[in-house]
Amino acid sequence: MNTTAKHRGDDLFKNRLLTYLQEQFSFDIDGIKPIRKQVYQVRTHDRTFILKGFSSYHRLKLQETFTASLLNEGFANTYAFYEFAKEPPLFFDRTYYGCLEYIQPSEDSFSYHLKKDRLEGLDLLKAFHDTSEKLVSRYQTVIPMFKQTEKWRERASLFLNNLPVIRYFVQKEIINELLSWADWSLKGIEEASHFQTERQVILHGDVAHHNFLRAKNQSLYLLDFDLIAKGAPHADYLQYANRILPFMKWSFEDLVKYPLMKQYLDEKDFLYALAFPTDIFREWNRIIRERTYLDPVKIRPVLELTAGQFAERQRFIRALKKAADEYK
Secondary structure, eight states, X not given: OOHHHHHHHHHHHHHHHHHHHHHHOSSOEEEEEEEETTEEEEEESSOEEEEEEESSHHHXXXXXXXHHHHHHTTOOSSOOEEOOOSSSOEEETTEEEEEEEOOOBOSSOOOTTSHHHHHHHHHHHHHHHHHHGGGTTTTTTTSOBOOHHXXXXXHHHHHHHTHHHHTTTSOHHHHHHHHHHXXXXXXXHHHOOHHHHSOOEEEOOOOOGGGEEEBXXXXXXXXXXXXXXXXXXXXXXXXXXXXXXXXXXXXXXXXXXXXXXXXXXXXXXXXXXXXXXXXXXXXXXXXXXXXXXXXXXXXXXXXXXXXXXXXXXXXXXXXXXXXXXXXX
């Protein structure tokens, strides 16, 4: 790979974007720093803000409106949008850009490695749901319904299609067990019915650790609402559990000690759903789609997730099945 050419291309794009922004704003820009794809930190003489790209004007306006609604309803732990452009919207290189409040991060970043952070993240997620429940009717026609089982069936189907590649890296006994967990999970969810009667909220949809920010004042903030959808709160908690369990050595006993999780672990549907290996399916599907499975750096964490944690996860699934059997 010609990294020099790539870096030159990145610099050229950044310079073009900087020129465009100088034309759109009534103040001078001192610097612009890429954070990730289509996200930049912009510095001026008297302010710093985040410039974030959106694929459509509708997505941009939905994010602006939704975060404003959260703040108006009293959920203060997120960012606000600013309107700086002389003639909005900002549109550059087929992308719409919004200007977001910059929240200065703490030196002690939020991490799923730490139990206190995992607990605080859960509390913030609950506060978000309690607020977003009030907004469901307002956004009824513009936010899609989250369809958990349909998404999982599609993910499992794609994983099956990718097996010719996966078999080169993972032994068949592990693959067969993964598929049996998925089958037990989906069949169990179909038989249970509690999820259908749960209250409706607006889900965050992506509770990865990088969407929680520890601010300099030590408050915790929830960021990036790109995947919001209407649904039952358990969907976010399932994803949260799936994210934190690798840092808890897949301990069912430790997960039960989290009060909010304990509430859901008393529901049979949740036990079945926790068994679905959605993270493993997602990561294999992703690296095969991107054709990066021959890159040692890219495939190493996927192999760790699949095989390295297999024994711990196997014990976790046994604990789930034992707890589910107690309902019978």
